[in-house]
Amino acid sequence: MSTAVQMPAAPRRWEEDHDRLLNSTGAGNGDTLAANNDEETSTSSKNALRKKKGYANSVKLFGVDLSPDNIAVAMVYFVQGVLGLSRLAVSFYLKDDLHLDPAETAVISGFSALPWLIKPLYGFISDSVPLFGYRRRSYLVLSGLLGALSWSLMATLVDSKYSAAFCILLGSLSVAFSDVVVDSMVVERARGESQSMSGSLQSLCWGSSAFGGIVSSYFSGSLVDAYGVRFVFGLTAMLPLITSAVAVLVKEQPVVGSVRGLKQNFPLADAGFLEKSKEDIVKLWGAVKQPNVLLPTLFIFLWQATPQSDSALFYFTTNKLGFTPEFLGRVKLVTSVASLLGVGLYNGFLKKVTLRKIFIATTLLGSVLGMTQVFLVTGLNRQFGISDEWFAIGDSLILTVLGQASFMPVLVLAARLCPEGMEATLFATLMSISNGGSVVGGLIGAGLTQLFGITKDRFDNLAFLIVLCNLSSLLPLPLLGLLPQDDSDTTLKEDEDIEMKSN
Helix, strand or coil, X not given: CCCCCCCCCCCXXXXXHCHHHHCCCCCCCXXXXXXXXXXXXXXXXXXXXXXXXXXXXXXXXXXXXXXXXXXXXXXXXXXXXXXXXXHHHHHHHHHHHCCCCHHHHHHHHHHHCHHHHHHHHHHHHHHHCCECCECCHHHHHHHHHHHHHHHHHHHHCCCCHHHHHHHHHHHHHHHHHHHHHHHHHHHXXXXXXXXXXXXXXXXXXXXXXXXXXXXXXXXXXXXXXXXXXXXXXXXXXXXXXXXXXXXXHCCCCCCCCCCCCHHHHCHHHCHHHHHHHHHHHHHHHHHHCCHHHHXXXXXXXXXXXXXXXXXXXXXXXXXXXXXXXXXXXXXHHHHHHHXXXXXXXXXXXXXXXXHHHHHHHHHHHHHHHHCCHXXXXXXXXXXXXXXXXXXXXXXXXXXXXXXXXXXXXXXXXXXXXXXXXXXXXXXXXXXXXXXXXXXXXXXXXXXXXXXXXXXXXXXXXXXXXXXXXXXXXXXXXXXXXXXXXXCCCCCHHHHHHHHHHHC
């Protein structure tokens, strides 16, 4: 669901939420179990867990001992959140420096989100292909270096829309891969722990990412205003290096094999490896094609694939209304906090409501409230004595809370669909399909923006685009019959398991 001044970003309807959940923003914040070997955990991680249990740390956060490996996990999630620092800079760079139209900006945003559609592949590579003897450390270092390279190029050499799209894609790949690796570490540590400790680990991850997102929201606009987009890109380039640096804190024993040389580090040529890969793919497809999984997955995709008008609204608020980067940074800070309120709304009041009722209520309410953006476009808010700035802040706050609350059932539904024995891989696959729906929605929105003749300085038909996008969000409602029937007798333990996988 779009907000009044939402910036073009990664594929998430709740994008102001989280630049990973807050980043694509978009994040998301729902793919935490993306990478994990569903049948066995690494011996090195188990050894690290036993060592951690052998002593008690005096410093705790969210009930979790701040051991070196837990600090590494928290810092990687913090980096994912704080990378939202570049969000506004990218939007203004595409608009003001490259002089792109809203439709072109939307296409680049969709293109840059492609790495988030194949996250299960990263998990499979990390689990199965040790790099220089390590499954986690090496990939964290590599991800950090890749991210630093991409933003360094943005700060210095990039001067065309094609090179910008490529560098943004590399940055997105860096975040997505590191996200998968650190998620697998969390999964490995959560196994064998109590529900309380597992929840504490998830709270540490979420809290670190949310804190990073709030920090970046506060500074993103003012830095663009004061120093320009290139400076922000250069500053952003230093942040992924934190991921590379904290990789040394990860307690992981080198993977020692009987085969030396190239095959030990790159076993892709091994016939046994290829055979196992084929078996895993067949197993995954066998689970997805089951009607009780395939039909709800189709609903999730279609629910996310409705068109969006985010890029056009961003151009309108900056070029027509004159919103400055500093003000948009404040709005982004408000919506970052609002996403947390949305999670609280769901956990406090909606968690026990049936999924079908939540989808109906949030979709109808979101469609109606989304129409209020027409007030901003037509200036009706000023007739009621409400300035554009205050209306934008209030509208964004309400829509972000609702958007986050409406996305939580998607996570719960995806978690319920996962069969025993391959929860993580299938959950990550379902989330990738959901992200794919958001990308499709963004591209459809870009096409409609072009069709309606909306450019960087023409907004005559923007109100019609907003109305069409909001009405289209109602189209998936007749397909609610594809969802499984809610079981009112679900036990508390099952609810906790679902909540754990959703986190």
